[in-house]
Amino acid sequence: MSVTTNLNQIRAEITAACLRVERDPQGIRLVAVSKTKSSAAIAQAAEAGQKIFGESYVQEFLDKADEVHQPVEWHFIGHLQSNKVKYLRNRVSMIHSVDRLSLAREINRQWKNLERPLDVLIQVNLGDEESKSGVSSDQTADLVREISALPHLRIQGLMALPPYCEDPEDVRPFFRRLRGLADEIAALELPGVNMGELSMGMSHDFAVAVEEGATLVRIGTAIFGARN
Template identity: 65%
Template sequence: MSIQNNIEQIRSRIAAACARSGRNPAEVRLVAVSKTKPAAMINEAAAAGQQLFGENYVQEFADKIDQVTAPVEWHFIGNLQSNKVKYLRGKVAMIHSLDRLSLAAEISRQWGKIDRTLDVLLEVNLGQEDSKAGTAETALFELARQVAELPHLRVCGLMALPPWLDDAEEVRPYFRRLHQLSEQIKTLQIPGVEMRELSMGMSHDFEVAVEEGATLVRVGTAIFGERTR
């Protein structure tokens, strides 16, 4: 299967999941996760109409961004260290993985240098897994309030990487919980905080995520094939 065919199949599956759940497919954006993939594959996906790409590793992103000739939109979706933020400045449209105030402060500082505001998502560790980043549910609401006060950030929603489970149906409660947390934050009406985005779902479970309200699905393997490293 070609990258173009893979993208078309995924978009069809997103549309079917939207139909099952009474949603408009236009509400769901596909993030092609291009970590470890060469620029040539990203250019091929862009030629097939894919506009939005997600990267996990700062150094890899910095090395290949100039090799991608297509006018694409970049999101950063991986764990992020504060000392690496400067390499993303002005190059990404959104960071999905904001999970602590110190990181938020550095992102705001860096974007302040170019007098721009960045869209960010707050990452929640729904499974309370030590191996994964993300703020705890109990700290989420205070983090939202604190990040909202920073001048160069705009909180646009939530992101989660739930526990890996073979059966996508077993992941559904985690997606549903993230949606519930989003709705709870909405009711707080925190100035500067919107809950318009839910980044959740990957290659093996994105259809369930869409049924539970995902607006950004992060799909890599189903587009580009298995990772080489």
């Protein structure tokens, strides 16, 4: 199967999921997870109309970004060390994985003299898994409140990497919980905080994520094939 065929299939499945729950498919953005994939594969997906690409490793992103000449948008979706933020400065349009105040402060510092603040999502560890990054559900609102005071980033919503389950239906409660958490934080009406974006859903469970309110789905294997 070609990248173009895969992208068309995924878009069709997103549309079908939206129709099942009476959502507008235009409200869903597909993030092609291109970590470990070559710049040639990214260029191929871009030629097929894919606009947003998600990278997880700073050095790998830097190595590839200059080789992709199509007008693409880069999102950083992986665990981020504060000392690596400077390399992303003015090169990414969103960071999905802000999970602590120290990281947010460094992003704020690096974006200080740029024209516009950076859009960020707060990563929540829904399953309280030690192997995954993210703030715990019960501490998310406090972290959002602290980060919202930083002028050079804009909180746009939440991101989660829930526990892997073979059956996508088993992941549904986690997606539902993230949506509920976003609603709770939105109800606080914190200045400058938007909870409109939910980054959740991957290759095997994105349809369920869309049904539960995802606005950004992060899909790699279903587009590019198994990881290199």
